[in-house]
Amino acid sequence: xxxxxxxxxxxxxxxxxxxxxxxxxxxxxxxxxxxxxxxxxxxxxxxxxxxxxxxxxxxxxxxxxxxxxxxxxxxxxxxxxxxxxxxxxxxxxxxxxxxxxxxxxxxxxxxxxxxxxxxxxxxxxxxxxxxxxxxxxxxxxxxxxxxxxxxxxxxxxxxxxxxxxxxxxxxxxxxxxxxxxxxxxxxxxxxxxxxxxxxxxxxxxxxxxxxxxxxxxxxxxxxxxxxxxxxxxxxxxxxxxxxxxxxxxxxxxxxxxxxxxxxxxxxxxxxxxxxxxxxxxxxxxxxxxxxxxxxxxxxxxxxxxxxxxxxxxxxxxxxxxxxxxxxxxxxxxxxxxxx
Amino acid sequence: xxxxxxxxxxxxxxxxxxxxxxxxxxxxxxxxxxxxxxxxxxxxxxxxxxxxxxxxxxxxxxxxxxxxxxxxxxxxxxxxxxxxxxxxxxxxxxxxxxxxxxxxxxxxxxxxxxxxxxxxxxxxxxxxxxxxxxxxxxxxxxxxxxxxxxxxxxxxxxxxxxxxxxxxxxxxxxxxxxxxxxxxxxxxxxxxxxxxxxxxxxxxxxxxxxxxxxxxxxxxxxxxxxxxxxxxxxxxxxxxxxxxxxxxxxxxxxxxxxxxxxxxxxxxxxxxxxxxxxxxxxxxxxxxxxxxxxxxxxxxxxxxxxxxxxxxxxxxxxxxxxxxxxxxxxxxxxxxxxxxxxxxxxxxxxxxxxxxxxxxxxxxxxxxxxxxxxxxxxxxxxxxxxxxxxxxxxxxxxxxxxxxxxxxxxxxxxxxxxxxxxxxxxxxxxxxxxxxxxxxxxxxxxxxxxxxxxxxxxxxxxxxxxxxxxxxxxxxxxxxxxxxxxxxxxxxxxxxxxxxxxxxxxxxxxxxxxxxxxxxxxxxxxxxxxxxxxxxxxxxxxxxxxxxxxxxxxxxxxxxxxxxxxxxxxxxxxxxxxxxxxxxxxxxxxxxxxxxxxxxx
Numbered sequence: 019x020x021x022x023x024x025x026x027x028x029x030x031x032x033x034x035x036x037x038x039x040x041x042x043x044x045x046x047x048x049x050x051x052x053x054x055x056x057x058x059x060x061x062x063x064x065x066x067x068x069x070x071x072x073x074x075x076x077x078x079x080x081x082x083x084x085x086x087x088x089x090x091x092x093x094x095x096x097x098x099x100x101x102x103x104x105x106x107x108x109x110x111x112x113x114x115x116x117x118x119x120x121x122x123x124x125x126x127x128x129x130x131x132x133x134x135x136x137x138x139x140x141x142x143x144x145x146x147x148x149x150x151x152x153x154x155x156x157x158x159x160x161x162x163x164x165x166x167x168x169x170x171x172x173x174x175x176x177x178x179x180x181x182x183x184x185x186x187x188x189x190x191x192x193x194x195x196x197x198x199x200x201x202x203x204x205x206x207x208x209x210x211x212x213x214x215x216x217x218x219x220x221x222x223x224x225x226x227x228x229x230x231x232x233x234x235x236x237x238x239x240x241x242x243x244x245x246x247x248x249x250x251x252x253x254x255x256x257x258x259x260x261x262x263x264x265x266x267x268x269x270x271x272x273x274x275x276x277x278x279x280x281x282x283x284x285x286x287x288x289x290x291x292x293x294x295x296x297x298x299x300x301x302x303x304x305x306x307x308x309x310x311x312x313x314x315x316x317x318x319x320x321x322x323x324x325x326x327x328x329x330x331x332x333x334x335x336x337x338x339x340x341x342x343x344x345x346x347x348x349x350x351x352x353x354x355x356x357x
Numbered sequence: 358x359x360x361x362x363x364x365x366x367x368x369x370x371x372x373x374x375x376x377x378x379x380x381x382x383x384x385x386x387x388x389x390x391x392x393x394x395x396x397x398x399x400x401x402x403x404x405x406x407x408x409x410x411x412x413x414x415x416x417x418x419x420x421x422x423x424x425x426x427x428x429x430x431x432x433x434x435x436x437x438x439x440x441x442x443x444x445x446x447x448x449x450x451x452x453x454x455x456x457x458x459x460x461x462x463x464x465x466x467x468x469x470x471x472x473x474x475x476x477x478x479x480x481x482x483x484x485x486x487x488x489x490x491x492x493x494x495x496x497x498x499x500x501x502x503x504x505x506x507x508x509x510x511x512x513x514x515x516x517x518x519x520x521x522x523x524x525x526x527x528x529x530x531x532x533x534x535x536x537x538x539x540x541x542x543x544x545x546x547x548x549x550x551x552x553x554x555x556x557x558x559x560x561x562x563x564x565x566x567x568x569x570x571x572x573x574x575x576x577x578x579x580x581x582x583x584x585x586x587x588x589x590x591x592x593x594x595x596x597x598x599x600x601x602x603x604x605x606x607x608x609x610x611x612x613x614x615x616x617x618x619x620x621x622x623x624x625x626x627x628x629x630x631x632x633x634x635x636x637x638x639x640x641x642x643x644x645x646x647x648x649x650x651x652x653x654x655x656x657x658x659x660x661x662x663x664x665x666x667x668x669x670x671x672x673x674x675x676x677x678x679x680x681x682x683x684x685x686x687x688x689x690x691x692x693x694x695x696x697x698x699x700x701x702x703x704x705x706x707x708x709x710x711x712x713x714x715x716x717x718x719x720x721x722x723x724x725x726x727x728x729x730x731x732x733x734x735x736x737x738x739x740x741x742x743x744x745x746x747x748x749x750x751x752x753x754x755x756x757x758x759x760x761x762x763x764x765x766x767x768x769x770x771x772x773x774x775x776x777x778x779x780x781x782x783x784x785x786x787x788x789x790x791x792x793x794x795x796x797x798x799x800x801x802x803x804x805x806x807x808x809x810x811x812x813x814x815x816x817x818x819x820x821x822x823x824x825x826x827x828x829x830x831x832x833x834x835x836x837x838x839x840x841x842x843x844x845x846x847x848x849x850x851x852x853x854x855x856x857x858x859x860x861x862x863x864x865x866x867x868x869x870x871x872x873x874x875x876x877x878x879x880x881x882x883x884x885x886x887x888x889x890x891x892x893x894x895x896x897x898x899x900x901x902x903x904x905x906x907x908x909x910x911x912x913x914x915x916x917x918x919x920x921x922x923x924x925x926x927x928x929x930x931x932x933x934x935x936x937x938x939x940x941x942x943x944x945x946x947x948x949x950x951x952x953x954x955x956x957x958x
Contacts, residue, residue: 044786157860181663195635198636198637198639198660200658201659222626271846272843275839283832288659288660290583290669290671291823292828292831295415296423307409308406313846314398315402321399348417
C-alpha cells in the first residue's frame with residue numbers, strides 16, 4: 019500500500035468516525051429525552067407524595083434519633099428529580115459504545131495520516147481539527163466515566179461532528195510534507211499541546227453553557243421555563259457544573275500557558291524573535307488574558323458563578339476565532355492552513 | 358431628580374434636599390483611596406478585560422513594527438480613516454499610550470496586591486495552623502470512631518505522625534497538637550493540620566514571575582540589536598553596523614560591543630517538493646572567520662540558527678541575484694555585479710531593479726523587470742516561471758533612461774525604480790521595449806544605450822542577526838510563571854482536624870473532620886487515608902462508623918468559629934482575593950471558603 023492510499027484510507031476512517039459520532043449524538047439526545055421524561059414523571063410523583071414524604075421523614079428522624087439520618091431525609095425531599103447516576107439505558111449504552119468506536123476510528127485515522135505525511139499529523143487546519151476533536155472526545159469519555167451527563171455528550175459529539183464535517187469539506191488538504199519553518203520537533207510540542215488545550219476548553223465550554231442554562235432556569239427565566247427545557251432539571255446543579263468547568267479550564271489554562279511559552283521558544287528558533295505580535299500571537303495572548311480574567315472573576319465578589327461562566331464563553335469564542343478567523347483572514351506568519 | 362420624594366415616606370436622612378456630604382479625605386486619604394481602588398480585584402479584572410480588548414486591533418490593522426509597507430499601503434487606500442487611525446496609534450498598538458497605560462496599571466495593581474499578600478503568606482507560614490473548631494458535625498466531610506484502650510494523647514500523637522508523613526523536610530501537613538484542658542479528669546487532645554501552603558506560594562511565584570518577565574523583556578528591548586544583511590553566494594559581510602542593510606538597536610546598545618567576525622556564503626541548497634513545488638529544505642553553508650583569524654565551516658538552516666559573536670544568525674529568506682554586466686554607449690563597463698531579485702511566489706517569480714548611474718556619457722539607465730528561474734512561454738510573448746529551481750533562467754526587463762534620482766540625498770528603495778525623472782524606451786512602433794536575456798547572452802540595449810550581459814545566476818540569502826542578552830531571563834521567568842501557575846491551580850488546600858475526647862472506661866472518642874478550599878474531590882480520600890493510617894498504627898480498635906460519635910462536646914473546647922478563624926488569619930480566599938480595605942469582602946469570601954458546612958446548615 020503506498021503513501022497516497024494510506025492518506026485516502028485515513029480520510030475514509032475520518033468519515034467513519036464522523037458517522038459513528040453522529041449515531042452517538044442521536045443516542046445521547048435520545049438518552050437525554052428519556053432522562054427528561056423520567057424526571058418529569060418523578061417530579062409529578064414527588065408532588066403527589068410531598069405530604070406523605072414529610073411525615074415519613076419526621077418519623078424516620080424520630081426512629082433513628084440521629085442527626086445524620088434526618089439530614090439524609092431532608093436531602094431526599096429537596097432533590098427528588100435527580101435520578102440515580104447508575105441508571106442503565108439502552109440509548110446510553112449505544113451512545114457510549116459508538117463514541118468509543120468513533121474515537122478508535124479517529125485515532126487510527128490520525129496515525130495513518132501521520133504515516134502518509136511522514137511527520138507529526140498536526141501541521142495544517144484539517145489535521146488540527148482532526149486531532150483537536152479527538153482530544154475533546156477523549157476528555158468527554160473521561161468525564162462521563164463518573165458522571166451521568168448526556169447533555170455534555172450531545173454538546174461535545176455535536177461540536178465534533180460539525181468540526182469534522184467542516185474539516186473534511188473545507189479545510190481538507192492532501193497529506194504532505196511541511197515547509198522548512200514547520201520542520202522542527204517544536205511542531206510536536208507546541209501544536210500538540212495547543213490542540214490538547216483546545217480540546218479541554220471545548221468540554222469546559224459545554225459545561226459552562228450547561229451551567230448558565232441550568233441556573234437561568236432555576237432563577238425562573240421565562241424562556242427556559244418552557245417544557246422543552248425540562249431536561250435541564252436532570253443535569254447537576256450549577257455549582258457542580260461550575261466546579262467541573264473550573265477544573266477543566268484550569269487544566270486548559272496551564273496547557274495554554276505552556277503553548278504560548280513553547281511557541282515563543284520556537285519563534286525564537288525559527289524567526290529570530292520570541293514575540294512579534296503576529297495575529298496568531300495576538301489572539302493567543304487575548305485567549306490567555308480572557309481565561310486569566312475568568313480565574314480572577316471566580317474569586318471576585320459579585321463575579322463568581324454566572325458572570326465568571328460568561329468569561330468561559332468569551333474565551334472559547336476567542337479559541338475558535340484564533341483557529342478560524344486568524345488562519346483564514348489575517349495575514350501573518352502562522353499561515354499553515356494549506357488552503 | 359433631587360426633589361422627588363414619594364408620599365408617605367419619611368426619610369430622616371434627607372435633610373431638605375441637601376447633597377449628602379462625603380467624608381473629607383484630604384490629599385493623603387485620596388491617594389490611599391485611589392491606591393485601594395487600583396489594587397482591588399474588581400479593577401484588576403476590569404484592566405484584564407481592557408487588555409484583551411485593546412490587543413485585538415493589533416491583529417486587524419497592519420502594524421508598523423511588523424510590516425511598514427502594509428501600513429503605508431493602508432494609508433493610501435484609506436485616506437480618510439487612515440490618518441485618524443494613525444493618530445490614535447492603531448498602526449502601532451503595542452507601543453501606543455493607551456495600551457501601555459493599561460498594562461502598566463495592571464502591573465501596578467499586581468504589585469499592590471502581591472506585596473501585602475507575600476507579607477501575609479510569610480506570616481501564615483510561620484504561625485501555627487488554625488485552631489480546631491468546636492463542632493465537627495457541620496462539616497460535610499467528617500468521621501469518627503471509639504477506641505478501647507488508647508489514650509487521647511496517644512491518638513493525637515499518632516494522628517500528627519500520620520498527617521506529617523514520612524519526609525521530615527517536606528511534611529505533607531503542617532501539624533499542631535494542642536491540649537484542651539477539661540474541668541475534671543484527663544485533658545482532651547486536638548490536632549490541627551493544614552496542607553497546601555504551596556498553593557499560595559505558587560500563586561505568588563506566578564505573579565512575581567510575570568513582573569520579572571516584563572522587566573526582562575524591557576531590559577532586552579534596551580540592550581538588544583538586530584541587523585539584516587543580504588549575502589550573495591561567494592560573498593560575505595562583516596559584523597559591523599555599516600555592513601548591514603538594516604540595523605536597529607535598543608538605546609542601551611554600544612556599537613563597539615559588536616564582535617568583528619566576518620561570514621562568507623559558500624553554498625546555498627534549496628529543495629522543493631517535486632509535485633507541489635512547495636519549499637521543503639533550505640541550507641546555507643557558510644564560513645565564519647573569527648577576529649583572531651580562525652575559520653570554521655558552519656551551516657544555517659531554518660529552525661537552526663548559527664551562534665556567532667554572541668549573537669544568533671537566522672536564515673530568513675533566499676532568492677536569486679543575477680550577475681550582470683552593463684556597458685554604456687561608449688562600451689565602458691558601467692555596472693557589474695549580482696543584483697538581488699526578490700521572489701514573490703512559490704515558483705520564485707522574482708522582481709528586481711538594475712540601476713546604472715555611472716554611465717560615462719549620456720543619461721543614466723534603469724532596468725526593471727523579472728527573473729524567471731524556469732521560464733516557459735505560455736502564449737506568444739507571455740513568459741512565466743514554472744519551477745523554483747534555475748532550470749531555464751530568463752531575465753525579462755524594460756529599460757528606462759533619464760535621472761535615477763540617486764543624487765537627491767533621499768534614501769531610495771533598491772528594489773524600486775523611481776520613475777519621476779525617467780522615460781521608458783520604446784521601439785519604432787511606440788511600444789515599450791522588453792529585453793529577454795539568458796545566462797551567457799549579451800543583449801544590446803535600445804537606442805544605442807549599450808548592452809547587458811547575463812553572466813551568472815548565484816543565489817542570495819537574507820540573514821537576520823540578533824542579540825538579546827535577556828533571553829535566558831525571559832525564559833526562566835516564563836517557566837517560573839508556568840510552574841507557579843500549575844502549583845497554585847492543582848495543589849489542594851485542606852485542613853484536617855482530629856479531636857480525641859477521653860470517655861468512660863479508658864475509652865477515647867475520636868472525631869475527625871476535613872475542610873477544603875473550594876471544590877475538592879480528594880477530600881474524603883484524605884480523611885480515609887488518615888483513618889487507615891491510624892488503623893495501621895493500631896490506634897483504632899473497632900471498625901466503627903460516624904454514628905458512634907458522641908454528640909456532646911467538651912465544654913472547654915475553644916469557642917472560635919471557622920469563619921472567625923479564617924478572617925483572623927487575614928487569609929485571602931483562593932489566594933487571589935485582594936480587596937484589602939474592604940472588611941466585608943473578606944467576610945464574604947471567607948464564608949465561601951467554608952461552603953461545605955454552610956451547605957449542611
